[in-house]
Amino acid sequence: MNPALSFPPMPAGANESIIKPSLSFKKQVYRCVGAILLFIITYVLMFVGALAIAVVFAYFGITIMESLSSFITLILGGALIGSGLMLLFFVIKFLFKRTRTDYSGMMEITEQDQPQLFEFIRQLTAEAKAPFPKRMFLSADVNAGVFYNSSFWSMFFPVKKNLKIGLGLVNSLNVSEFKAVMAHEFGHFSQRSMKFGSYVYNLNKVIHNMLYDNDRYGRLINSFARMHALFRLFAWINIKIVEGMQQILKGVYVVLNKTYLGLSRQMEFHADAVAAYVSGSNQMVSSLQRTNIGQLCYTGLINYWNTQLGDNKRSANFYPQQLEMLRHFSRKHNLLLDDAGLPVITNGIADLIGGSQLVINDQWSSHPSNDDRTISLERINLITPTVTEPAWLLFKNAEQLQLQLTDSLYASAKLDNDIAAVDLEGFKADFYSAIDKNSFNSIYKGYYDERGINAFDIDEAIINPVAIPSVGIDELLSDTNCSLPRTAETMQQDMATLDTLIDVRKDIKTFDYKGVKYKSTEAQTVRNLIEKERLHILKNTEELDKSLFIYYYKNCxxxxxxxxxxxxxxxxxxxxxxxxxxxxxxxxxxxxxxxxxxxxxxxxxxxxxxxxxxxxxxxxxxxxxxxxxxxxxxxxxxxxxxxxxxxxxxxxxxxxxxxxxxxxxxxxxxxxxxxxxxxxxxxxxxxxxxxxxxxxxx
The missing domain is CATH 1.20.120 (Four Helix Bundle (Hemerythrin (Met), subunit A))
Incomplete structure (x- = not known):
């Protein structure tokens, strides 16, 4: 590894008990085992039932054809045998479905390409007591992940895992945070419970095949039904039996996936514990915040360049431009920058952008919320010093990688041959020109953005200004006041979420609002509280609009x-x-x-x-x-x-x-x-x- 770059240390005095699976983790493992067994038993019963029906149909079909040798009996016997065979085929047709791992949007790297990164990863896997990845890939996005080539046989034999690293993520982190994120992924590498992912993935493919991937089967049974009226009768019987099987499978699907998603959330907490043990709780918490902002800026940049395609322009190199978006975000929210030029975040991103205070622990979510992860990490409380150099220092020929992955973003777009590739300086000139053109003076701190100014009686305000408190502009345009419209908008979104909870999502039993846990039956009460508070904020906004007019009018x-x-x-x-x-x-x-x-x-x-x-x-x-x-x-x-x-x-x-x-x-x-x-x-x-x-x- 580059001698000028320090490998981030492990926390002093870290106890291995931290990375032992928790009681909640073990409970979810047992539940997942039970759900998998439920599917296996259900499927075996379906297979035996289909086999039994096929045997009975074949027996009667052959008997009828042998005892009553006429054309109609031959048709009847053939219909019975064919219907039974097609039913049996329905329950095993998933075995003939071929799947291939999708590597599109990813670029494989080798140790020869990236020796320093591989050395970093090798040292990290030793600390995390995890196996080294089978293969390593780069992608364009703000993400990192473990994946493997899952097939029917991966349920029975060990499968080595691959590591994917998104350059948008690398762009958003320093070396210590990058180590924490990689340690989190290697926490997954070390989890035997990931095996259940292979089971659930493949069992889901079986269920999906039997529920939805039936086009070829439908054509087969339609061809069968067109042969004769008797064939049509037995095709109808076949369809009714299949529909009954599908209803059972839908219920099994819910149990199987809810159980596995519960285990996935526990696996995330455990992988976070591994990251804290190897790199420090503070680094993992910081990486969560930085990753959120990196994703926000990455998405904003993607949207920006999508609008530019119409003007025959594209990005020459996405990643310096994403960094510029990060710095713009920092200036907009008055954040300091560290040695790597990345924002220093003291609170969560929700505090910066007026995020929701409504938290729903969704049974269909594969990840816990960042707030829950942060609380869990802070409970572990392992602190390490920060290596503030950018994570890019681990990569050889970083600019070349950036250019290749930028090109991959446009791989599926139909581009003109004369399309202009815009560099960083060109992007900055156009981006900030558009901001200046499409935004208001920064003194207002976004207070007037994306809304109309509340109308009031101007003559009355001029004649009777004493009704407005006499305060200075700094107090009128305080951070609290300027956040009022965004807060009201967030509350409106929270109310819409609660409406869904009340009318649609009967499967969710509890939710949190402002750190207090509520039952789903209390959703209407909480919604009423939010509405009351929102109306109060809207009233304050109306008064503030009027106060600002009077302040400026008096200062003319x-x-x-x-x-x-x-x-x-x-x-x-x-x-x-x-x-x-x-x-x-x-x-x-x-x-x-x-x-x-x-x-x-x-x-x-x-x-x-x-x-x-x-x-x-x-x-x-x-x-x-x-x-x-x-x-x-x-x-x-x-x-x-x-x-x-x-x-x-x-x-x-x-x-x-x-x-x-x-x-x-x-x-x-x-x-x-x-x-x-x-x-x-x-x-x-x-x-x-x-x-x-x-x-x-x-």
Missing amino acids: KTEVNQQLLAGKYRNLFKYQAEAIKDYDLYNNIMSVFSKVYNSMTAENIHSTVNTVYNHEQQLKPRIQEIIADEETRSHINEDELKAIDKYLKSKWVYYYEPSYDNEAIGIFNAGVGNYISAVAKRNFELKKDLLNFQTSLA
Whole structure:
């Protein structure tokens, strides 16, 4: 290993009892064994039953053909024998299904390619008392994982595991955190219980094959049924027996998978314990936080470049740009950067981005929440010093790897030969230009983002400002105040989650809110509490909007500026009110028009199109008003205006039986889309102009 790079130490005084399976772990193992046995017994009974039916059908079929030698008896006997054989085939057809491990999106590396990384991993596996990976792969994403080539025979013979390392993850961690994440993965390597994963995976393939992978079987039984009416009768009997088997298998599937997912969550806690034992609890906790932010920035960058493909641009190297996104995130949330240029996180990411305080322990989740993992790790409380160098120092020819994995991200995209590959400087120029264009002054700390300013009586606020507390701008724009809209939005999402819990997810028995555990029967009560608190926050937001206007109005040095500020507020309030109606018109027609992308009968299609025409009687006159309005017209370019005019000039026929007119549908989408885009751009620019003017007054 590079002599300039220190191998992160193990925690002093770590006791091996830490990595012994817990009582909860053992209980889940026993439950998983029971679920697997349940499946095996169920399947054996199904197989024996199908075999018995096939034997009985064959016996009677042969007997009938031998004793009554006529054409119809030959048909009857053949139908019996064929039906029995097909039923037997149904329960064993999974044996003939071939599966291959998907290596797409992954690049294998060898020790010759990456000697320092392999040396690091070899030393780590020795500390973790885990076997060295059979093969090692790199991927583009923010992830690391253990996988193996699971087949029917892997249930009976040992299978060596492979290690996958995502470069987006490497980009987000220092060396100590990278060691912690790798130690977590090697915690899985050392778990005998991973064997159950092979069992469950393969048994699930059996169930899936018998429940859903029946196209070939369906064609076979249809061909059988077309031979004769008697064949059709026994095909129907066959189908009814198969449907009965499938109902039983659905129940077994629920038991098998819920049990295994419970074990998977315990396996994650155990792998975390191994990581703490080898690298320190603090490093694993830090890696969880850094990985979350790395994923957030990675996803944001993917979305950014997806929008750029339309302009024939792509990323030249994804990873320096992801780092720039991490640094932008740090600046936005006032986080310090460490020696590797990575954000220093003192609290969880939920605290930074206004995360939910609702936690549901979902039986169908394979991983515990990061909060639960953090609590478990902090309970272990093993601390090690941090090697702050970036994890990239473990990789040879890092830039070449980055370029190769960046290219892999575009492997499935259809790119023009002359597409421009944008480097870091080009990305920064465009990215920050877009941020400046599409965001408000940073003094507001995101307070006005993605919402309208609450309307109030401007004249009353000017005449009676004493109703507003006289405080400074720092207090008005405190972090707590600026987080109010995001908090209200999160509460709205939590209420929607609880609605699902109340109406749909009857399988969830408990949930946590603000650290307090509740029964699912208390979900409505908690929802009411959240709604009450949300309404209080919305009221505070309304008052704060008004207070900010009065603060800036009082700080105007001239009467002209006071009039300008009040006028800008009045103008914005007017267009905000109109926009509500515009969005209603847009959403109403699009909710109907979206149905054309579904399969419908001709009668339903005609009904849908007629409803669209009814909505257009209101929408088209409104669009005429919009493009006649000078304020809105200034936010529509010539191409957009042509698309709107083309849509307005005619009553387009969207459906000529038996097919849709795709050209007319395209004209509708372009015209209506440009109309609502103009409304959104107008309101954004009006609000931005107002807020910039406010800032200039202080």
